[in-house]
Amino acid sequence: MALFSSLSERLNHIFSKLTKRGKLTELEIRTAMREVRIALLEADVNIKVAKQFIADVSEKAVGQQVLESLNPAQQVIKIVNDELIALMGSGNAKLEVSPKPPTVVLMCGLQGAGKTTLCGKLAILLKKQGKRPLLVACDVYRPAAIEQLKVVGGKADVEVFEKGVQAPPKTAKQAVDYAKKMGYDTVVIDTAGRLHIDDALMKELEEIKKEVEVTEVLLTVDAMTGQDAVNVAETFNERVGVTGVILTKLDGDTRGGACLSIKAVTGKPIKFIGVGEKLTDLEPFYPDRMASRILGMGDVLSLIEKAQEAVTEQQAKEMERKMRDASFTLDDYLTQFEALKKMGGAGALMSMLPGAGKLKLKEGDLDERKIERTKAIILSMTRKERENPQIINASRKRRIAAGSGTSVQEINQLLKQFDQTKQLMKQMKGGKGKMRLPF
Amino acid sequence: MGLIGKIKDALKKTKEGVSTKMRLLFAKNKLGDEFYDELEEILISSDVSVRTAEEVVEQVREEAIGNKVKDERFVTDLLKDILEDTLNEAPVPAFRYPCVIMFVGVNGVGKTTTIGKVAHYFVSQNKSVTVAAADTFRAAASDQLSVWAERAKVRIVKHEEGSDPSAVIFDAVSSAKARGTDVVLVDTAGRLHVKENLMNELKKMDRVVGREFPEAQFLKFLVLDATTGQNAVSQARVFDEAVDLDGIVLTKLDGTAKGGFVFSLCGELGIPVVFAGVGEKTEDLEPFDAEQFVEGFF
Structure with missing residues (x-):
């Protein structure tokens, strides 16, 4: 579940061996780097990229720096981490906006990379940023691809421009004209998946670029791609001038080493990552965070950011006040659960916490259904019961159980959990009083 | 730099x-x-x-x-x-009729396209074929399969988007039984193997076929994208645990990726490669040939 969890486990293992050995010798670094190499290759990092990476990191690690350092293992981690960041690029890249609207985004990639779904995700993201996006169906080859985009557009509540199986460059041109007329500020063009070696279809992309002024050419790449990722990325970049990369299906257990390779070969930023099948499952790509994820350092920053989005500032303040005077009710408890859901469920949350990679959290352990059940129970209570759970006696429990389709045991369990949470809050309040809720 | x-x-x-x-x-x-x-x-x-x-x-x-x-x-x-x-090392299973083949795999590997081609393959062997659109999740998936069914000139059983995939299979299998159809090809929604609830859904679909059509040969094929890297082994292992795979269809071999992971699948997991997809047309599917594959590898 956690991105790169296997790679981070692997590196953790290697470095825990290093820690035990105290000061490092050249030989020991070489031994460690052999392991790093295997870890990278098993993560699908291109073999040339991996070799160069190893060479560079070794050069830095086997020097005096490490030998003179007080904590050599830490220093090696830092160097590996720095190099990973350097490879993946630095800073978070946003979508370019054309000074002359509309901004035109051209999606491209191999078959099955996830372009059509991604169009819907981008549309949602653009709407969130206050933009007016228009989706354009230019996949005229795959059966029902236009239909799929229309359904996706419907779900995202965004208009889909289509001209049937008319030549894509012409459709693109008409779509941009239409966008200008209708006041759409961003045009996202979905194209057919194509092999990078399919000359005719690659020409078609070039023609679209000639026909309309494209602001962004986004290459969509399946995170599970193997060694071939470099060839694909390089060819697309040469033919149509890729401006950014989106990595999809990162919610699997792939280690996603392809992103290191793609960055290395194109030099173009990875702008977003797809992390689920819902249209909201799109996240910005942070190389530094991804690197610390690789190293198993957790991703606290990303966690905080997600939390901020899920809970408004005001809600957070209110929650803090309630914590202080311990007037935390079951209603507040429900709000917390909903925030948790917005953050992609407990699983997604756990995977971002340091050390959680080691917990081997299974999806079933804290799944969304449990959250749904909790919600059902609380919603089956009266206002009075929610504010004052002590009054929930046996007969009330039976009523709540019947109302929520759960059992009395489950209600007991929930009340116990709630009590424990409240207890925890009292302790926090007893402390510095400055502690903030994690969400 | x-x-x-x-x-x-x-x-x-x-x-x-x-x-x-x-x-x-x-x-x-x-x-x-x-x-x-x-x-x-x-x-x-x-x-x-x-x-x-x-x-x-x-x-x-x-x-x-x-x-x-x-x-x-x-x-x-x-x-x-x-x-x-x-x-x-892993022998390819021989088809016995009636036969139900369920195609499983992660998102975007080419399951629906593969079914169109496999349908064509069986039709060319003079078999009667029904395809079941049990991908009720992805937008317009059944429309896509309908086009393929039309191209291969075979019957399709489909329900509305969002309906229970097991119900689609039930209908397809019942009607195939009644009509004496030789081959039922079941399309399923792409699912990442780490999603436990989706894998459970697949197990349920698996049980429906076993229960409703025990006399048929029931095969489960994993569709794998040749561009995939080391993750392919993980996919195969988890899908195999869930539904006990009988074979692999390797798609997108017309690109530059070699699909070298199949050696691990055959060697470590004992799952044979049955078909290879080499293009986007109905006839772009070949029974897998080990010698040819290895030759192509070099």
Whole structure:
């Protein structure tokens, strides 16, 4: 579940061996780097990229720096981490906006990379940023691809421009004209998946670029791609001038080493990552965070950011006040659960916490259904019961159980959990009083 | 730039095929450690899993030492033989009719397209075919399958989007039984193997066929994208645990990716490759040929 969890486990293992050995010798670094190499290759990092990476990191690690350092293992981690960041690029890249609207985004990639779904995700993201996006169906080859985009557009509540199986460059041109007329500020063009070696279809992309002024050419790449990722990325970049990369299906257990390779070969930023099948499952790509994820350092920053989005500032303040005077009710408890859901469920949350990679959290352990059940129970209570759970006696429990389709045991369990949470809050309040809720 | 610049230079040299790399390798190396290390890298760069690459190379080394050979051709043939043997370790199942084949896999590997081609394959063998649109999740998936069914001129059973996939299978299997259809091909929604609830849904679909049509041969094929890297093994392992796979369909072999991970699937998991997809047309599907695949590999 956690991105790169296997790679981070692997590196953790290697470095825990290093820690035990105290000061490092050249030989020991070489031994460690052999392991790093295997870890990278098993993560699908291109073999040339991996070799160069190893060479560079070794050069830095086997020097005096490490030998003179007080904590050599830490220093090696830092160097590996720095190099990973350097490879993946630095800073978070946003979508370019054309000074002359509309901004035109051209999606491209191999078959099955996830372009059509991604169009819907981008549309949602653009709407969130206050933009007016228009989706354009230019996949005229795959059966029902236009239909799929229309359904996706419907779900995202965004208009889909289509001209049937008319030549894509012409459709693109008409779509941009239409966008200008209708006041759409961003045009996202979905194209057919194509092999990078399919000359005719690659020409078609070039023609679209000639026909309309494209602001962004986004290459969509399946995170599970193997060694071939470099060839694909390089060819697309040469033919149509890729401006950014989106990595999809990162919610699997792939280690996603392809992103290191793609960055290395194109030099173009990875702008977003797809992390689920819902249209909201799109996240910005942070190389530094991804690197610390690789190293198993957790991703606290990303966690905080997600939390901020899920809970408004005001809600957070209110929650803090309630914590202080311990007037935390079951209603507040429900709000917390909903925030948790917005953050992609407990699983997604756990995977971002340091050390959680080691917990081997299974999806079933804290799944969304449990959250749904909790919600059902609380919603089956009266206002009075929610504010004052002590009054929930046996007969009330039976009523709540019947109302929520759960059992009395489950209600007991929930009340116990709630009590424990409240207890925890009292302790926090007893402390510095400055502690903030994690969400 | 630094590191990235250096890598770009290095990558310029990777355009050659495996055989060119082999020739270069033989030209500059004696059969020493370095030779075998590079041999291993050649395999890994075609997405052979790191473990399998190590094992295969070790085997080649032992045989070469045992036979005291230093000959380029001998080592190449040896390597080909070992790889081919690995692929043949898992025998391809023979079809018995009536037959139900369920196609499973992660998102975007080409399940629906594969079913269109497999339907065409069975029709060309004079079999009657029904396809079941049990991908009720992805937008317009059943529309896509309808087009393929039309192309292959076969019957399709479909329900509304969002309906229970097991119900689609139930209907397809019942009607196939009543009509005496030879082959039922079941399309399923793409699912990442780490999603437990989706894998459970698949198990349920698996049970429906077993329960409703016990007299039919029931096969489960995993569809794998040849561009996939080391993750393919993980996919195969988890899908195999869930529904007990009988075969693999390797798609998108018309690209530049080699699909080297199949050696691990056949060798470690004992799952045979049944079909290979080589294009977007109905007839772009071939029964898998180990010898040809290995040849194509070099």
